[in-house]
Amino acid sequence: MQNCPHTIKPPFLKWVGNWFLLFLLLFSPAHAEDGAKELDKKEHQEVTDDSDNFITFVFENDSIGSGTDQNYTNGVRLTYLDLNDAVPDFFYKVTDYLPTLPDYLSTFDKKNKSTVYYSAGQNLYTPDDISSPVQDPNDRPWAAFIYGSIGIFTETENYIDEMEVTFGIVGPLALGRQIQTIVHRHVTNSTIPEGWDNQLENEPGLILSWQRRWSDALPLDGLKISETKKLRLAVDPYFGISLGNIYTYASAGFSFRISTQKSRSSNTPLRVRPALPGTGYFKASEEGWGWSIFGGIEGRAVARNIFLDGSTFVSSHNVTKYPVVGDANLGIAFDVSRVRLSYTLVLRSKEFKTQDRSDLFGAISLAYRF
Numbered sequence: 001m002q003n004c005p006h007t008i009k010p011p012f013l014k015w016v017g018n019w020f021l022l023f024l025l026l027f028s029p030a031h032a033e034d035g036a037k038e039l040d041k042k043e044h045q046e047v048t049d050d051s052d053n054f055i056t057f058v059f060e061n062d063s064i065g066s067g068t069d070q071n072y073t074n075g076v077r078l079t080y081l082d083l084n085d086a087v088p089d090f091f092y093k094v095t096d097y098l099p100t101l102p103d104y105l106s107t108f109d110k111k112n113k114s115t116v117y118y119s120a121g122q123n124l125y126t127p128d129d130i131s132s133p134v135q136d137p138n139d140r141p142w143a144a145f146i147y148g149s150i151g152i153f154t155e156t157e158n159y160i161d162e163m164e165v166t167f168g169i170v171g172p173l174a175l176g177r178q179i180q181t182i183v184h185r186h187v188t189n190s191t192i193p194e195g196w197d198n199q200l201e202n203e204p205g206l207i208l209s210w211q212r213r214w215s216d217a218l219p220l221d222g223l224k225i226s227e228t229k230k231l232r233l234a235v236d237p238y239f240g241i242s243l244g245n246i247y248t249y250a251s252a253g254f255s256f257r258i259s260t261q262k263s264r265s266s267n268t269p270l271r272v273r274p275a276l277p278g279t280g281y282f283k284a285s286e287e288g289w290g291w292s293i294f295g296g297i298e299g300r301a302v303a304r305n306i307f308l309d310g311s312t313f314v315s316s317h318n319v320t321k322y323p324v325v326g327d328a329n330l331g332i333a334f335d336v337s338r339v340r341l342s343y344t345l346v347l348r349s350k351e352f353k354t355q356d357r358s359d360l361f362g363a364i365s366l367a368y369r370f
Helices: 010-025 029-040 089-096 176-189
Strands: 053-061 072-082 113-126 143-155 160-170 203-213 221-225 230-244 247-260 289-305 326-335 339-348 360-367
Touching: 072 176, 072 360, 089 160, 113 176, 143 176, 143 203, 203 247
Parallel strands: none
Antiparallel strands: 053 072, 053 360, 072 113, 113 143, 143 160, 160 203, 203 230, 221 230, 230 247, 247 289, 289 326, 326 339, 339 360
16 A cells, blocks of 8 residues: 555556456356356355355555555454344334334334344555655544444345444544554555644544345346346435434435356445445355345435544544535456455545545455355
C-alpha cells in the first residue's frame, strides 16, 4: 500500500486484463463441448451432507483497485452465516423501538426463510498524504472503525429483506494506527503512516440498517452462447436505509448477475458496507465448477458520515461532504465444490468537495460452505 495517489500501477491493469481474457475464453467453442458433457450430468447436484453454514472473509483495499493509499484505504470483514436459522429474539426487541421501519418479522409464515449472520470487521480511512504528521485542512480526517454486527436475511416468494445491527467504536481503540503501521512496515514495505495522532477521538458507534431487494425481478434463463452452453441473467432492484451516528443514509440501485447453470442459484458475494446487497450464498457441488459475472450501480443520499463529518460529541476536523454519492461495481466469482473466490472492482464518486478524484478500490472475498 504505497503512497502514490495519482497513478494506477501497470501490473494491476495487466491483472485485470487477464481476468477478462479468462472470461472470454470461457465462451470459446472448445469449452462449449466440455460444457455439453457437464450438462448431461447432474449439473445441480449438491453436497448431500448438512452444509448449511458459511464462513466468509472479505478484504477491501485501494492497493488492489487504483494502486493508491488514500480515503477508504482498507476494510476487512469476517462473517459466519447460518441458513434457515430461527430469528433471534433480539430483532423483535429492536423493531419494538423502530416503528418507522417495516416490522416484517411479525408477518413470518412457513414459506418464509431466514438466514442469520454474525460479522466482525475493521475499516481504515486516511488522507492522500499519509507521510505527513500534520492534518491537511482540505482533506478527510484520519479514522478507524472496529465493529461487530448481527443480521438476518428473510426471503419470501417476491423479495429478500435484510436487517442488520452494528455496534462498534471509532478512534484509537479501533487500532487503526497499529494495524496500518505493522502492515506497511513488515508486509508491504510501504510508507509508514505518520498522521494517526490526528485521528477522530474514541466514540461508540451504532448503525441500524434495513434493505429490501426484489431478487430475480428480471430473470432471463437459457441465454445461448453456443448450441450447448447457456447462461442466466438476473437483475435485482433494491432500496434501503441506514440510521446511526456512524452512517445515516438512504440508498437505491440495482445489481445484476450473469451466471452459468451450475451457479444459477448463487448470490452476490458479501462485502463491507456500504456495498451492493448480497447474501453470499452459493451451492456446494461435487461435480465441476461454475462462475458468475456480477455488478451494479447504487446511489446514496447521505445525511451523516462520521468519517467526513467528524466526531459527534466533541469538536474535530471535518470536511464538507457531498449529499449524494454513487458506486459502480463489476466483479467475477468462481464456485468450486465448497469454496467461492470472488473479486470486485468498485468506483466510488467523490464524497467531499475538496477531494481530488473519485475512489477506485478492489474487494477480494473467500467463502467456505460447511
